[in-house]
Amino acid sequence: MPYALIVLAASIALTGVYVFVTEASYWSKALVTALLLVSFAWRYGLFLRVALGVFLALYFTYLKARWEHD
Numbered sequence: 001m002p003y004a005l006i007v008l009a010a011s012i013a014l015t016g017v018y019v020f021v022t023e024a025s026y027w028s029k030a031l032v033t034a035l036l037l038v039s040f041a042w043r044y045g046l047f048l049r050v051a052l053g054v055f056l057a058l059y060f061t062y063l064k065a066r067w068e069h070d
Helices: 003-020 026-041 045-069
Strands: none
Touching: 003 026, 003 045, 026 045
């Protein structure tokens, strides 16, 4: 199974949720979007997409934990 497609779909989905749903600042939304776009042009973009996906997954876990705590 092409695992790169899983990383691709997850990173695009998590970036979309981050940009359109969260209340993050505009510069951080622009940074995440720029990192995703740069990952398509860079030779080692797969690693950047993996890192972006892990970061966003941890960020959403943090937000969920804060929301449940209140």
